Amino acid sequence: MISTITVFERSPDGGKGLARDTRVRWALEEAGQPYEVRLVSFAETKKPAHLALHPFGQIPTYEKGDLTLFETGAIVFHIAEQHAGLLPEDANARARAITWMFAALNTVEPPILDLVTARIVEGNRSWSEERLPLVIDRIRARLEQLSTRLGDADWLDGAFSAGDLLMVSVLLRLRMSGILDEYPNLAAYVARGEARPAYRRAFAAQLAINAPTTC
Template sequence: MIPTITVFEWVPDFARGYVRDMRARWAFEETGQDYAVDVIDFDRVKSPAHRRFQPFGQVPSYRDDAVEIFESGAIALHIARAAPGLLPADPAGQARAEQWVIAALNSVEPYVMQLAVVDIFEADRAWSAERRPKVIEDIRGRLVDLSAALGDKDWLDNSFTVGDLTMVCVLRGLHDSRLLEEFPNLAAYVARGEARPAYARALAAHLADFAAEPVAA
């Protein structure tokens, strides 16, 4: 079977362009691999049938003739290993690319997601406003370190890799906060990622798959 990922049929406007199937789509586009999408709704994503492939009831999950996996980082790495384009040829370069995937997901994204919690998902909670300054402080700390690691390079290593793809996707979650503007090299880094033709194709496909907002019964 052609590699297939699960994607949502609809998400709110604020989430469009940020759902994690974007990471898989972008990886497919960068490596020139064909893929299919299994478009599902919120009921199906939590169903026992879907949880057989994604035990936490999320998207994306991935299936091909040999592999069934979940988690966007694992999926992006699997895609990167299947065809040239996102991993260096040498083992050391591959290891560095993989480390940046893990760094994006473990050392940066949890901080970015805390901002989404206080600003969107739990903005109505009494503690959110009090918590927000500490969330911003923690994100800045991570961005200081990442900015120093990037320096004046175009990419985190010698060329664009799956590590950059994952990191750019994570940092895009800060667009509305304007925090990236405090770090010109990181803002330019994200802009370079978004300017890649493969990213544009992935985003267009991601947006095109959304159905109209469901009508309440």
């Protein structure tokens, strides 16, 4: 039975790999699992059919048999539990990898998303220029801690895991800001993630949907 994920028919980022379906695609590719996609428009995500799959009207969703999931962390965790390649067999190492999954989404990603809000949503507010440095400082504080923990290791805890998959996906959001370049070991860490064949396949699949059409 093949899983189906919902993705935007046109991603806001134009296929640069920042849409959250890329994380799910990457996990499926790492696990060697085929999948199908169902394209939806932004308007369709707010309609009853999609809201039945995702109560908050977002993407992606994951369907396989009678199971429907939403939230990328939950989907990636499910894939990692069902298939080899994303979680270690050793119980303690497995628990640590899961911890890094939570850390990526709950500790590192929120201030990074706040930067997007500060620049795009709040950029025209009178207080935006004063708030922006505070947001960037919070990001740097997290990156400093993460950089120290990673050190010169290739991955966060031994072999590549779902924790690295989510952490790399989160850090990719900083590339355009230039902040990531201030931490060479984290920039190299992200580059290693992007170099993985499974990531390249996931990225190419998402980009193909967003590629300009020619007559």
